[in-house]
Amino acid sequence: MRRFVRENSLGLAFGLLFVVALVGQALAGWQQLNDRQVGEHLDTLGFWEYVASADFAVDVAENWQSEFLQFLLYLLFTVWLVQRGSPESKELGKEGRESDRDQLVRSYARRNSPAWAKHGGWRTALYSTSLAAVMAVFFVGSWLVQSVGGWAVYNEERLQQLRDPISWGDYLMHSDFWARTLQNWQSEFLAVGSFAVLAIYLRQRGSPESKPVGASHEATGVEG
Template sequence: MKWLKDNSLTIVLSVATLATLAGMLFTGLSVHNEDLARHHLPAVALSSYLVSGHFLSAVFENWESEFLQMSAYVVLTAFLFQRGSAESRDPDEKTQEDEDPARHAHDPDAPLPVRHGGVPRTLYSYSLGIVLFALFLVSFALHLQNSAAAEAAEAALHGQAAPGIRQHLASAQFWFESFQNWQSEFLSTAVIVVLSIFLRFRGSPESKPVAAPHSQTGS
């Protein structure tokens, strides 16, 4: 089917996301119940674990770092360069590839904000970075909320007072959870930027043509 071919990348990535989330859910439940058993407490059901701080904190902790990586990548590649990388614009290119969208104000095939002009067009011009950063902020807030809930549950197991969200926000534990993911995202982005200078994957839009010289910038 043409529809499947046209959307196969999104379909495969969506299925992989759901499959790995399911794997995370069941393995996380097992780990959590083993911890409860060590404290002589009853195991929790799958439905209860699904909305627990233990599970949701881990989910949003990872989503947060991914959206940070993507938003930073979109914004930084608009202004910064890496000569020879397939992930960069050519630093010697005098003009931007994306011409002024105002020139397409009367193009019937242009997106509605482009045709509308003014603030809608300006916001639309940077909408990818804006939305990705907004998703980062939402994921960050949900990570904080559920990480605090997980910390409160852990404190209860040991008969300690549960910290509030503000107290948890200021804790080393919360920032350790965030930084351990953020550093890996920036590292992986830097690695693909540099490796795409010298290495190829034929057929991928993220790679330069196999016979392209290392000095060629852009895919």
């Protein structure tokens, strides 16, 4: 068990932080919603009622979809785009999907390479983009949850104001949906772009996300 924890400590640490933050968000959001309900002279919700509500679903999903979009775009952009001096970039001149030799696929695969890297054909083609494909599925799924949840919450507010509800299609074109969406997208794009550029000049000793402390600012695609 000790060895398992040590060898998987990064994933376990973030998994634990995720659970703690999600539970904290649920508790804080529940109290926030009930405070609003009291102020509007409406019935309060139990905790599990809130967790199963559209309010909680949209709050969670609007963050998830922006995170998965961030990683999806980062995966795809870093295939073709480079940033001189950044450890987050490939080396200059290696833009593109790279050769089979570089990617260790088909006849260049090693004994311990994944099976689908060796087969060739559709299996290798699919496996070659499997990470981006899964990120895309997660993004689309969480985006759909956000849109449906946001639609339900928005229509509930309209009904409380004695206004007619709108269709899901109309909600997708509404400012409420895009305000929720773009406030997350812009922060993700800023964070990733800032990290890629700041890592040219700044260091974190021992981290593979940083260049070695003594590496030149011009060194590109070098990890610490």
